[in-house]
Amino acid sequence: MTVGPVDRDQATAEFFDAAADGRFVLRRCPDGHHSEPAGAQCTTCGSTQLAWVPAAGGASLVSWAVVWSKPESGSEQVATVLVIGELDEGPWWWSRLEEADPARLAVGLRLKIAFRDGGAEAVPVFELAG
Numbered sequence: 162m163t164v165g166p167v168d169r170d171q172a173t174a175e176f177f178d179a180a181a182d183g184r185f186v187l188r189r190c191p192d193g194h195h196s197e198p199a200g201a202q203c204t205t206c207g208s209t210q211l212a213w214v215p216a217a218g219g220a221s222l223v224s225w226a227v228v229w230s231k232p233e234s235g236s237e238q239v240a241t242v243l244v245i246g247e248l249d250e251g252p253w254w255w256s257r258l259e260e261a262d263p264a265r266l267a268v269g270l271r272l273k274i275a276f277r278d279g280g281a282e283a284v285p286v287f288e289l290a291g
């Protein structure tokens with residue numbers, strides 16, 4: 162299944178280059194605070210001197226929403242689970258959670274970043290860890 166559309170630009174090129182290599186990257190200021198990938202300024206100290214650094218790839222479930230739909234070819238409803246995960250470095254990231262039973266979700270559930278074909282780019286999604 163593809164995830165998209167996703168557009169590359171100057172601000173996202175480094176993020177998508179890392180994603181193509183299977184690496185999830187965050188921004189980090191000189192004081193060591195992590196910010197989300199789209200951040201232009203440190204969310205803790207305000208520094209605009211942000212470097213790209215690799216994330217560990219783990220997260221904890223913060224919140225979620227389940228969207229039910231019925232494919233034209235199928236007779237059963239399919240759940241799409243959208244989640245907010247708190248990355249182990251602190252920033253929050255939202256994406257789809259794949260292959261998870263919506264009835265078994267709970268705050269704090271351990272997640273991991275995985276990558277899917279987004280057409281032109283690899284894009285991060287969440288999977289259950291472990």
Ligand SMILES: [Zn+2]
Nearest residue numbers: 190194203206
């Ligand atoms: Zn900072």
